[in-house]
Amino acid sequence: MTAPLLLRIEHLTMRFGGLVAVDDVSFEAADRQITAIIGPNGAGKTTVFNCLTGFYKPTIGMLTLRRPGGATFLLERMDGYRIGQVARVARTFQNIRLFPRMSVLENLMVAQHNKLMRASGYTFFGLFGLPVYRHAEARALDLARYWLDRIGLTARADEEAGNMAYGEQRRLEIARAMCTEPVLLCLDEPAAGLNPRESAELNELLLFIRDEHKIGVLLIEHDMSVVMKISDHVVVLDYGRKISAGSPTSVRNDPVVIRAYLGEEEDEALPPEVETDLKFGA
Amino acid sequence: MEYFVQQLINGLTLGAVYGLIAIGYTMVYGIIGMINFAHGDIFMIGGFVSIITFMVLGVFGITWVPLALVCMLVMAMAFTGLHGWAVERIGYRALRNAPRLAPLISAIGMSIFLQNYVQLLQGARNKPLPPIISGGIELMTSSEGFTVKLGYMQIIIMVTTTVIMVGFTLMIARTPLGRQQRACEQDMKMARLLGVNVDRTISLTFIMGAALAAAAGLIWLLYYGIIDFYVGFLAGIKAFTAAVLGGIGSLPGAMVGGLLIGVIEVFYAGYFSSAYKDVAVFMILVLVLIFLPTGLIGRPDIEKV
Known part of the structure; x- marks a missing residue:
């Protein structure tokens, strides 16, 4: 886990009027590693990506990209197209946006x-x-x-x-994102809607990108089989806050994360059969 | 028959001009989804710059026609390109994410501004250009003595237009700039993420459209031998009709639409009434908007979800 630092996000906050979509999130992504961002719907994962790639200007926060060569870029200060052109951050979208x-x-x-x-x-x-x-x-x-x-x-x-x-x-x-020859590849739910075979192919492709092209990958994913299999580091967001971070195994067993996914303690006041339904639903 | 051929030649000549202007409308629509109503006036400015260049060349004693024409074309393209760039930068860029009506109104304002600006600088009177290319080839003569003539001017116009359009089509299809423009047209945000400088691409689109309009302005000036500050309005609207007829957003559509509108206008004037030839063109606009809103070559506009 001593891979060099590639991206450092510090105190990232994004407000839309009164709504705080991302609240004081800090984490780091290492070079040549796959860092997964997970969390329930509406946790602010995509907003983090949008701040990273210049779609939004963060309300507060510092986004530092440090290239392996040593050049440093403050992404929050760059124009949208320069993030791709100069800093070399590439991304994909939850809904496909090819030409x-x-x-x-x-x-x-x-x-x-x-x-x-x-x-x-x-x-x-x-x-x-x-x-x-x-x-x-x-x-x-x-x-x-x-x-x-x-x-x-x-x-x-x-x-x-x-x-x-x-x-x-x-x-x-x-x-297409790889053709821009990025140093950091941000993937927003790449496995969404894929069948198990395609999903397995995707895992292989991502590992290939990490190992052969030696770049950092930031991954938003719901499919836990993907996250657990390929990510080196996991960051968990809930309601715009970072609630946990660590290796896939440690995150999976973190009670805070389980609570975020399956509900608060109070929910146990519900009748047992509803409780079971909820668990299956999740 | 001879009369028909003559009208067809005239119609295609006029259509070439409309086609060149229509490309500017269609390109801008394709990339930022607005109708640039100042485009007709950009065309007018192209004509004015041409005539001014011609006068200046005359002062320096440069009268060799091919050189003069090339100088006029280059100067007209450079100056109108600058105007096209400025119009986008001042009038439209700030409104890019505004509701669609805002840039439209801004465009009408720009159009009025450009007309008045030329009127102030150049005066309201017609500017005549002495005919610099005359003569032609007599193609055929009918029994009644009607001669079909293909003027050298018309040949030059058609050849120039063809060369410009072919070069332009190649540029869009083959070069990275063209690819970049098509990418911006399909998904501007994604293009930006891939490192495309969207603002610059849009500026270049306006400059390219303006340069083509400048060529049209020069041709118009040579053909009619006269220009005034108001000429861009009507020609612009007709070229817009051509773009709509061909399918707005489609480059080949603009070219085909331009030729068709030119031919329709000339035939209507030749066979029915030259006083009402504009009515013919605008009837086409109405009919196309009602029955064929996507135009001849246009793609149906599918609302993105």
Whole structure:
């Protein structure tokens, strides 16, 4: 557990009018590790992501990203697009947000547009197909092919992304995020709606990303089988507060976490059969 | 038959102009979902910059026509590009997340502003341009002595328009900039997360649209030999009709729509009444909005949930 620090979130608070969505949350994510954020619905997990990726400006708090090379970025002070472009944080969404009317390959190329823009001399070299641009494009294509291969969509590279099956779109979204060559990958419920086989493939893909590409992964997930199997570190949020953190096993046995998921002590005043229903429901 | 061919040639020439302007409407609609009503006036400014450049070249004694035309085109594109950028920066950017009506009204304000600004700087009178390209090829002559003529000017217009449109289509389809624009069009927030500088992409869209309108302005000036500060209004609305007819948001749609509107207008004027040719165009707008709201090539607008 002595992996170098990648992301430090300090006193993150996000208020929307009177509603406190995230309340003084601090945690750290280490490089080359998978850090999972779990918690009941409405706990503020996605809000944390939105603050990280510049969708929201946090009300209070400091979000420091430290690259393995040593460069440090204060994410809360950066414009949205620079978080992806300069700090290299990539994310996916709970509901899939591919570019549905672009081909699968183009989705992966968009993610690499910054280096392509530079190589194309902001369009003109690209328009005339100069060698500088052609080489850059060839390299971008190589990276795209590599990821297509990884996610098993090589044969369907030229189809519209919107026509892919749900699980394929999920994987494509992760591949697209990886094509930005991030140092931190934030995944918002990547296993939602996947069947057990797809879920297992996803685990494999995430472990591959962590081990082979040596980047940090931040993961919001409801599927406990995923969380317990692949995460190195777990942070539990409830009602916008951090209630627990630690290794998967320690979190699973933490009474505070169990209470957050299954209800307060008072609930035991309910008739026993209702209590049982609640437990099964959860 | 000869009359028909002649009208078709004239119609396609006019349609090329509308097509060039319509692309600006359709691109801006595609990327930020608003109708930029100041676009017609951007086109007018393109015409004015062309005529001013022509005068200045005359002062320096540059009268070789191809060089003069290239200079006029470049200057017109540069200046209107600047205007297009400024209009977006001042009038629309702050309203990007406002309700849809707000930028629309801002656009109408921008349009009125641009008209008055040109009127103040250049005066309200027509500016004439001496014909700099004349002559043409006689294609055929009918038994009644009616000659079908394809002017050199018309050839230049069609060739220029084709070259610009092909170059532009390639840019959208092939270059990273075009890919970036299409990405912003489909999901602006996601594009931003992937590191796309959305503000800059939108600015570039306005500049590109304005540059195309500048080409249209130059062509208009050469073809009609006259320009005034109000010309952008009607031409702009007709080009907007062309964009709607083709399916707003679709680039090939704008080109096809432009050609169709040009041909319809000229045929109506030629066969029915030239006084009511504008009515013909706006009837098309009404009919398309009622019966074919997605246009000829448009995609049905599915509300995102």
